[in-house]
Amino acid sequence: MRFEVSRVLDEIERCLATDPTVARAVVDLGEVLRYPDLDAGRPASLLRLGQVVDALARQAAEDGVAVYAVADRGVLSDGDLTSNERMVIRRWADDGLVEVLPAAGDRIFEVADLTGLPVLTRRNPASHYPWLHGVPGRLLVPVAGPGGVMLQSTGGIAAAPPLSHPAMSRQWRCPEAGCASFGPDRVGNQPPPRLKAGVPTCPRHEHRLADAGPRPLTVTLAVRVGGVVRHRFAVTAGQPVTVGREPPEPGGIRLGPWLSGDALREISRSHLVVSLTDEGLEVVDTSTNGTVIRTSTVETLHRGERRLLGDHDVLQLHSGVELARAAVWRSGGAAEPRSVMRDAPTVAIRLPSP
Numbered sequence: 001m002r003f004e005v006s007r008v009l010d011e012i013e014r015c016l017a018t019d020p021t022v023a024r025a026v027v028d029l030g031e032v033l034r035y036p037d038l039d040a041g042r043p044a045s046l047l048r049l050g051q052v053v054d055a056l057a058r059q060a061a062e063d064g065v066a067v068y069a070v071a072d073r074g075v076l077s078d079g080d081l082t083s084n085e086r087m088v089i090r091r092w093a094d095d096g097l098v099e100v101l102p103a104a105g106d107r108i109f110e111v112a113d114l115t116g117l118p119v120l121t122r123r124n125p126a127s128h129y130p131w132l133h134g135v136p137g138r139l140l141v142p143v144a145g146p147g148g149v150m151l152q153s154t155g156g157i158a159a160a161p162p163l164s165h166p167a168m169s170r171q172w173r174c175p176e177a178g179c180a181s182f183g184p185d186r187v188g189n190q191p192p193p194r195l196k197a198g199v200p201t202c203p204r205h206e207h208r209l210a211d212a213g214p215r216p217l218t219v220t221l222a223v224r225v226g227g228v229v230r231h232r233f234a235v236t237a238g239q240p241v242t243v244g245r246e247p248p249e250p251g252g253i254r255l256g257p258w259l260s261g262d263a264l265r266e267i268s269r270s271h272l273v274v275s276l277t278d279e280g281l282e283v284v285d286t287s288t289n290g291t292v293i294r295t296s297t298v299e300t301l302h303r304g305e306r307r308l309l310g311d312h313d314v315l316q317l318h319s320g321v322e323l324a325r326a327a328v329w330r331s332g333g334a335a336e337p338r339s340v341m342r343d344a345p346t347v348a349i350r351l352p353s354p
Helices: 002-013 047-060 073-077 083-094 107-115 261-266
Strands: 023-028 066-072 098-101 139-145 148-152 170-173 194-196 199-201 210-214 218-225 228-236 241-244 272-276 281-285 291-294 298-301 306-308 314-318 321-325
Touching (some): 002 047, 023 047, 066 073, 066 107, 073 083, 107 194, 218 272, 228 272, 261 314
Parallel strands (some): 023 066, 066 098
Antiparallel strands (some): 218 228, 218 321, 291 314
């Protein structure tokens, strides 16, 4: 059972992101861990995060949804969690996948306010967060349902608008060496800073952040296979992204896990490269069999050819394997998204009695 739990935690890890351009909701992690009514289990369990991720995926009708998780530092010493769960959360924090703060407090609502993302919590957002109640889909409340965890909301899931707060237009640097959120390795995909009396601050180290210039332009893309959105990723100016069956390039987007049959054979290991240039979003074909671009017409790119992509253009790497701006597809298209809890031991996800 220990192996099964570790495998599920690895699956959950793939759904964590403090990059607001790919996350679909802000999650109150420390609170979610303590929802025993979701599974009638022990007082605190990290696997409940997986149940909530699955509920979000069903609501979005999309595979592989990412969540922006925030928790109090107290979770690292919570005796109701196993030592392995505490170690995993610490590693996630060190890698910049979740925010573990001295006191999370209002941070989840601040992140939601700065990014436009919905909040997944049972907390009452209080009178000074009226926008959570006033906009459909901004407040998602996890509850136990007859078939598993459900999210109560009005209007489905709110789509996050383009980042508009002035603090989100700048790149920030933390003086703490090796800061995973605001270090030199985070370019274009930084989380929002914490604003203390209007001053941008590192939420983890509580240091004042230095302004490192304008935030690079970023575009969010989505991969759709078999009519289902499987993955979202960001392309940042100056950082090309390779997409293919099994790209060896760092940060490449692997399509192999979703492919079969002719698609698995005919999509190249490194099929195309997407980049943001001064002219716009550009694709360069690096494949053996070419890439179809569906615009107002249909054309085929061959190896070495490049094109700028319009807002509604769709790249087809093979029949049923598509790539486009995330906004092109209004629905994720998944009747039953792939569960991150599919390998969980039954005892870990038993449902409460009716």
